[in-house]
Amino acid sequence: MNGRAPSGTPSGPSTRRAQDLPWASAAMRELEDDIACASRCDARVMLSGESGAGKKFVAQLIHQRSHRGSAPFVIVNDGDIATSLPQSRRGSASAQPYKRGRLKTADNGTLLIDEIQKVPAPVQLQLLQFTEREMANGSDLRLMTAASTDAFEPVRSNRFRSDLFYRLNVIHVIIPALRDRPEDIPILFRHYLSFYARADVPRISTAAWERLAAYPWPGNVTELKAAAETLAAQDLPRLVEPDDLPSHIGRWALRHRAP
Numbered sequence: 017m018n019g020r021a022p023s024g025t026p027s028g029p030s031t032r033r034a035q036d037l038p039w040a041s042a043a044m045r046e047l048e049d050d051i052a053c054a055s056r057c058d059a060r061v062m063l064s065g066e067s068g069a070g071k072k073f074v075a076q077l078i079h080q081r082s083h084r085g086s087a088p089f090v091i092v093n094d095g096d097i098a099t100s101l102p103q104s105r106r107g108s109a110s111a112q113p114y115k116r117g118r119l120k121t122a123d124n125g126t127l128l129i130d131e132i133q134k135v136p137a138p139v140q141l142q143l144l145q146f147t148e149r150e151m152a153n154g155s156d157l158r159l160m161t162a163a164s165t166d167a168f169e170p171v172r173s174n175r176f177r178s179d180l181f182y183r184l185n186v187i188h189v190i191i192p193a194l195r196d197r198p199e200d201i202p203i204l205f206r207h208y209l210s211f212y213a214r215a216d217v218p219r220i221s222t223a224a225w226e227r228l229a230a231y232p233w234p235g236n237v238t239e240l241k242a243a244a245e246t247l248a249a250q251d252l253p254r255l256v257e258p259d260d261l262p263s264h265i266g267r268w269a270l271r272h273r274a275p
Contacts, residue, residue, distance in 0.1 A: 018160040030172045038207055039199035040267055047074070055081035060147075060184050061160040062132070065191030068238030071162040072128065079126040084158055087125030095135040101142040119146075122157045132184065133170045137177075144180040159184070169189035194233040194240060206235060208244035218247060220256040227258045228274075231265050249258055 024050060054061050058185060063071040074259055079089045081152050100119040110207065129135070135143065147159070161184050170176035194201065205228060210217050220228075243262050252260060259266060 021101075038203045039197070039200045040203055041191040041192075041200045042198045044200060047189070047191065050187075051078055051081065054078045054187050054189060057187075058082075058158050059186040060158070061187045061189060062167055062185040063160065063162045063189045063191060065164070066236055067164050068236035069191040069193055070237050071164075071235050072130065072189055072257055073237075074189060075126070075128045075162065076153060076158050076159070078189075081156070082126075082158070084125050088122050089126050089127045089128070090122040091130055094129070094131040094139075097129050097135060097143065097169065098139045101139065101146055103155075119157070124156055126158040126160060128160045128162060130162045131164060133163045133167070135164055135176075140177045142179060144183070147180070147183045161185075167254055194236045198229055202235070208241050209248055212245045212248035214248070214251055218256050219254055221258075224256050224258045224261060227261060227265060227269055231268055250272050 030056075048077075052073060060076060063075055063077070065071050076089055080087060129143075145233065151161075167185065167188065169182075171178050171181050202225060206217075206219075235242075243265065247256065247260065247264050258269070
């Protein structure tokens, strides 16, 4: 994949399209296959991965490459979903009155519920009833969910309903952590540097690249993007050295320096 501009992810109906990002790792080529599979159908998708790994970005790519791509892409978090789902209305014969708020906004498009593992038990029941009604009446939106933990752990620990989980987890897309695909670090860093540079793109020394590659990126792509923006803002007229990188990267290198 390749592209010029990094994307933001809106909290309401999508007004911008996610731009493809460059990557070269085998893990991301496998992810491309998963994205292609999910884009060809309307099955529910559960995305899992660490914070900052790109779950919302991948969900938006799946939406845009699907037949719903011109319709809204709407994101709600675990707290907001309760306001869109009414209390039990099992007696209603129509699915349409069963939707309100963001669910209604996402009609014909895609709704992504973020941090699905945090949804409390009463709301899990409401969501289960909603998915049952959607299946019975024919869905006019696509439902995706995202989890920032092991997606199966809340089910194993009885904190998440298994009947709901397996309705939501039809296609499971796992987003790899950045530290597990180090060959993508320089590609992504150059990409974001090019985007944020006000004039010439900063040139980076071999030592600085080595420090970037060694750093574990606990915040994943989100953290890398911020680091590139910080460096670009300095607008250095010379070669970028390790000490020019964000200070927390340098502090990590000092703590983990070989004796």
